[in-house]
Amino acid sequence: DSGVTQTPKHLITATGQRVTLRCSPRSGDLSVYWYQQSLDQGLQFLIQYYNGEERAKGNILERFSAQQFPDLHSELNLSSLELGDSALYFCASSAAGWGNEQYFGPGTRLTVT
Amino acid sequence: AQSVTQLDSQVPVFEEAPVELRCNYSSSVSVYLFWYVQYPNQGLQLLLKYLSGSTLVKGINGFEAEFNKSQTSFHLRKPSVHISDTAEYFCAVTVNQAGTALIFGKGTTLSVSS
Numbered sequence: 001d002s003g004v005t006q007t008p009k010h011l012i013t014a015t016g017q018r019v020t021l022r023c024s025p026r027s028g029d030l031s032v033y034w035y036q037q038s039l040d041q042g043l044q045f046l047i048q049y050y051n052g053e054e055r056a057k058g059n060i061l062e063r064f065s066a067q068q069f070p071d072l073h074s075e076l077n078l079s080s081l082e083l084g085d086s087a088l089y090f091c092a093s094s095a096a097g098w099g100n101e102q103y104f105g106p107g108t109r110l111t112v113t
Numbered sequence: 114a115q116s117v118t119q120l121d122s123q124v125p126v127f128e129e130a131p132v133e134l135r136c137n138y139s140s141s142v143s144v145y146l147f148w149y150v151q152y153p154n155q156g157l158q159l160l161l162k163y164l165s166g167s168t169l170v171k172g173i174n175g176f177e178a179e180f181n182k183s184q185t186s187f188h189l190r191k192p193s194v195h196i197s198d199t200a201e202y203f204c205a206v207t208v209n210q211a212g213t214a215l216i217f218g219k220g221t222t223l224s225v226s227s
Contacts, residue, residue, distance in 0.1 A: 106155060106156045
């Protein structure tokens with residue numbers, strides 16, 4: 001158990017819909033990262049938050065957005081969903097400082113039909 | 114920008130045989146290197162990491178990796194594998210700066226059979 005929790009575990013929705021994925025980092029970790037894992041693209045970094053502020057952006061679509069709340073949990077919002085958005089979405093957290101060791105949650109499997 | 118190439122998409126081996134999973138990276142700046150393992154239907158678990166110092170890094174479950182700066186490689190090895198090592202293995206790199214994201218390779222599927 002990494003200490004990172006993600007809900008829900010599975011999500012099935014239709015094209016055009018909007019969903020919210022939730023992540024709670026390990027106790028004390030200030031950084032939260034979101035990654036997308038798909039068969040064709042592999043594991044890709046989407047976005048990072050540090051103590052409530054956006055720190056870095058990767059290959060995140062404009063239809064996707066995220067935020068980190070004062071209690072440090074984070075939400076990834078995916079809107080106008082397309083079939084190609086079906087993937088595993090991972091959240092990871094890390095402590096501030098040297099080493100960049102990231103602890104991954106179990107993921108949310110999103111299926112868009 | 115950084116990139117990671119895992120040279121083998123699938124590696125089949127027999128139980129108790131040695132294994133090497135190959136990883137090459139590209140970066141114009143100093144990097145940190147990682148190997149993660151993903152068991153079926155689970156998240157990623159850190160196997161080992163190289164930050165600095167000794168180029169031979171030992172991790173969990175009997176795995177080790179060697180950082181070779183001249184060849185820009187970070188190959189993962191285990192002298193004797195078990196059936197339970199069957200999983201997907203990911204090599205990852207990040208720049209030498211706190212709080213930056215991981216860039217992953219495409220992954221190597223290790224299949225251990227008896």
